[in-house]
Amino acid sequence: MAADSHTPSHLSSGAPSGSAESAWLDTLDPYRLPAGATPNRYDIRLRPALDDSTFIGTVSIQLDVAIETDTFVLNAAELTIGECSVNGTPATAELVEEADRLIVRTAAPIATGSATMNISFAGILNDKLRGFYRSTYNDANGAEQVIATTQMQSTDCRRAFPCWDEPEFKAVFGITLDIADGLNAISNGPEIERVTTEENNDGRRTVIRFADTMTMSTYLVAFIVGQLEMTAPTDVNGSPMRVVHIPGKSHLTDFGMDVGVFCLKWFEEYYGIPYPSDKVDLAGLPDFAAGAMENLGCITFRESLLLVDPATSTQNEQQLVVDVVAHELAHMWFGDLVTMRWWNGIWLNEAFATFMEIAACDAYRPDWERWTSFGLERSAAFDVDALDSTRSVEFEVRSPADCEGMFDVLTYQKGGSLLRMLEQYLGEQTFREGVSHYLGLHSYKNTETNDLWDAIESTSGEPVRRIMDSWIWQPGFPLITVTISDDGTSIELSQQRFLLNPESATDPTEQMWVVPVHVSNGGTTTTVLLDSTHTTVALADPAAPVIVNAGGHGFYRVAYDATLRSRLAGALGDMNTLERYSLVDDAWAATVGGSLSSVELLTFLEEFGDEREHAVWQAIVIALRGISRLIDDDALPAFQLRVRTLVQPALAELGEPQADESDLAAKLRGLLLSTAGVLGRDEFVIDLCRDLLESSTEPDNAVDPELVAAATSVVAATGTVADYERLQHGFLTASTPQEQLRQLYALTEFDDEALILRTCEFALTDNVKTQNAPFVLRMAMANRRHGAAAWGFIKDNWEHANKEFPTNTISRMVDSVKLLTTPELVADVQMFFVEHPIPQAVKTLDQILERQGINAALLARDAASLHAHLIS
Incomplete structure (x- = not known):
């Protein structure tokens, strides 16, 4: 549905009593609160006890009562409710745990107008990293210290205090924290008052009051207490x-x-x-x-x-x-000042922030070429959106589980890519004017997706809603096929949905997008809106190469006919970095989908020996890694030789790190070094990486961080038990979060089943935080040789993982099962998830399993011919 109007439909003149009351409760929307009373202000006072992970609190809620009623319905979860009153008169409060609802009833109906609800409550600082939760660290003396902190998005503010926990119910929040002596606290507003008190039984305490917030949604409330x-x-x-x-x-x-x-x-x-x-x-x-x-x-x-x-x-x-x-x-x-009305709109919040992060990063460090490297993130969205089990960017969201499933690559990376495509079509200044108009028009309010399109359309005069509706409300994306005319003076563009496995399509309906297509030819760029199955574009120079998706920002793949493709092969130097990246990325996708063979892909990649841009090499290395998974041990040495031959000229040209070189040059050196060592098994590089890693641990011996990171991967992939223990110790003693994670994740790269299982066991210990453990297991399962062993471990510890890990990480943990492609493993994985669904990520799991089948088909289709090609 295009919009969720959240029509108030439940509260009229009050709830009936007795059996009629039970029937009335059953008529409530199970996921949306009735809108007969709405909050406009919360005054919250919380007193956390870090030593026993509990808290107590009170909340006073100022209400606007639209319909006379004796029953109020709000959200609460995992709380113990104490006293409750409305307008100073005691009221009853019943917690309906299965619905996260608190039902407050008054002895007499409350008239329309203003009302005040007061509730006392208690709760637990949980270990699930949601709501009001505990975070721990070891201090300089090795003693464990506790922080009480919050994560309210999407629907977990109800775990901290009773509230109307939906984004449309915006209010002002006044927060006061009563904390133990020696601790500190922060919240949304600045601190405006601090009082130290003496208590007979509880020692000195500090009460901190924070300034009122602007009107905002509950999911944005935050408070942190600790040292x-x-x-x-x-x-x-x-x-x-x-x-x-x-x-x-x-x-x-x-x-x-x-x-x-x-x-x-x-x-x-x-x-x-x-x-x-x-x-x-x-x-x-x-x-x-x-x-x-x-x-x-x-x-x-x-x-x-x-x-x-x-x-x-x-x-x-x-x-x-x-x-x-x-x-x-x-x-x-974009989110706090102007907020989506309901969670179906979370995609726009996150997509826009993704777009803006790249724009701001590009402004902060133009030399990083952030819009170019964003191509890799767009490819991650392509990978999911090319599946039959993908979803439309916006879709109906009903339950909290539905909402949790929105935080995925389609929301962030596809959504951000679509906004970039729109901006490039309209022009940066025109797009920016539309955004500013939208924010000014809807400040402190809630909106639907169409409100943004209408604002940009009103300032630009372009058919923004027609364009964007075609991308937001239907799944997938197009393949633009480019064919030169018989007389060579024009090209025909045609569109059809791109699927990695066209035979899997459950809906045979022909889809159509309104596609902004930029065509470069003969020094001229032509922009057309492809809003039908075919259109023709005249060429400025019929003999010159033709680049479709010029600039490289369109959210579609391109397939050229043989004539046009042959022209591009000799014109790589005339293409910008993102265009060349897209050419490689499209070729890898064509291989996965079966329209290009792995042998043809490898031959194509070897044409890029003169490439010197990091982003293009990223696409090349991704494709090489994919090919490597199709190769058995007999053919592996021949493949490794091909990799070394491809990589070495660029690596040799880069030479030693230079003080005045760009960050991207240093980054490319690291990528090529790790590729030569891991995929190419270059013995010289492996020995060099051992020396680099050893040197990096010596005091006052500054080794380029890119080389240290690359050496860590190479040593792990080719390492021994002693290397493993060294990296494990490095993780436990690292001085920065980045060094810590670098060495932790390297433990998943060893070519030794016993060490991979040791890593899996290590992930479940207290040494590895639950925020990181799922990703360790995912990377272990991605190990080329021993992923099956890690999968077996995950199966054996499934109950433990679901109990201990944050719920939003479970689907991320199992993402690498798509790389387990033998018939036996495919059958095993599919059967396991029949019996062990992931309810908070049903759609994501469907996508993982579909991609596993596609990868298995690629292995079955290409392994033999690739083997024959390599050993011939």
């Missing part, structure tokens, strides 16, 4: 910004602060609207299920995505910090 340290605030156009962290990590804050200051200023200029709150805290947490969260004024992060040492981190590790800080700050306007 927190803060940097000195930096003024950003009147808004103080700090980085908040656990003790001992202040030396890792400068980069994140620099990024935050730049991005906040840049967004204020881009949007044309001042930052809508009073301050910004960027808080790095030891335990965090997501990457980061856009809580208004109190943004929370995984430590590895905020705290970083530029001297020891790779370009990609720094870029991740820039991306995520920018993403969350972009949300302060």
Whole structure:
């Protein structure tokens, strides 16, 4: 459905009583609250006890009562409810646990107008990294310390206090935290009052009151309590910004602060609207299920995505910090100031923040060419959207489980790619004017997707809604086939849905998109809107190469006829980096889909020996890794030789690191080094990597971080038990979050089944946080030789994983089963998930299993011919 109007339909003149009351409750929407009463203000006071992981609290809710009633329905979960009153008169409160509902009943009907509801409650600081939860770390003395922190999105604010926990119910939040002596606390607003009290039974306590928030949704509420340290605030156009962290990590804050200051200023200029709150805290947490969260004024992060040492981190590790800080700050306007009405619109929140993170990163570090590297993320969306089991970007969301399934590559990467395609069609300034108009028109309100299209359409005069509706409301994307005319003066463009397995299509209906297509030929770029099955484009120079998807930003794949393809082969130097990247990426997709053989792909890749751009090499290496999974041990040496032959000229040309070289040149050296060592099994490179890794541990011996990262992978992939134990020790003693993760994930790369199983066991110990353990297991299962052993381990520990790991990580953990492609493993995986579904990620699991079948078909189709080609 195009919109969810959230029509109030349940509260009239009050609920009936007795059996009629039970019947009335059954008529309530199981996932949406009735709208007869709505909150406009919450005053919350919480008292967490970190030593026993509990909290108590009170909430006073100011209500607008639209319909006289004696029954109020709001959300609460995993709370013990104490006293309750409405307008000072005691009321009853019944917690309906299976529905996350709190039913408050008054002795007499409450008249329309204003009302005040007061509730006392108690809860547990849980270990599931949701709601109000506990995060732990070991201090300098090795003692465990606890932080109480929050993650409310999507529907977990109800676990912290009773509330109307839906995005449309915006309100002001006044938060007070009563904390033990020696602790500190932050929340959405700046601290405005601090009182120290003496208590006979509980020692000294500190009560901190924070300034009111702007009107906002419950999922943006945040508070953190613990032994927190803060940097000195930096003024950003009147808004103080700090980085908040656990003790001992202040030396890792400068980069994140620099990024935050730049991005906040840049967004204020881009949007044309001042930052809508009073301050910004960027808080790095030891335990965090997501990457980061856009809580208004109190943004929370995984430590590895905020705290970083530029001297020891790779370009990609720094870029991740820039991306995520920018993403969350972009949300302060697009999401916090203007919010989707219901969770079906979460895609637009996240897609727009994804688009803006790339734009801000590109402004912060133009030399990183962020829009080019975004092509790799777009490819991840292509991979899912080329499946029959994909979904439309926006779809009906009913339950919290439906909502959780929205946080995927289609929401973020496809959505961001579609916005980039629209921006490139309209022009950057025109697109920006439309966004600013949208934000100004809907500030402090809730919107539907069409409100954005209408705002941009009104300022641009272009058919924005018609274009975007064709992409948002139907699944998949087109393959644009390009054919030259008989007389050579024009090309024909035709579109049809691209599927990796066309025979799997459950809906044979022909789909159509309104596709902005940029065609480059003879120094001229022509833009057309392909809104039918075919169209013709005249060529400026019939003899010159033709590039369709010129610039490389369209969300579609391209297939050229033989004549046009042969022209491109000799014109790679005339294409920009993203265009060449797309050419390689399209070829790999064609191989997976069966229209290009693996032998043809390998031959095609070998034409790129003169390539010197990192992004293109990323696409080449992805394809080479894919090919490597089709090769048995007999043919592997021949393949490794081909890899070495392809990689060595570029690696030799790069030579030793230079002080004045670009970050991307250093990054390319690292990629080529790891490719030569892991895929090419180059003995010289392997020995070099051992020396590099050894040198990197020596005091005052600065080794380029890109080389350290590459050497870590090469040593792991070719290493011994001693190497394993060294990397494991490095993980346990690492001085930065990036070094820690680099060495943890390297434990999944060893070519030894016993070591892979040892890694799986290690992932379930207290040494590995539950936020990271699912990804360790996923990477272990992606091990080329021993993934099946890791799969067996996951099956044996399925109950443990579902009990201990954050729910949103379970589908991510099993993503690598798509790489298990023998008939026996395919049957085993499919049967296992018949009996062990993942209810919070039904669609994602369908996609993983479909891709497994496609990969298995590729193995069956190409393995023999590839083997014969390599050993001939």
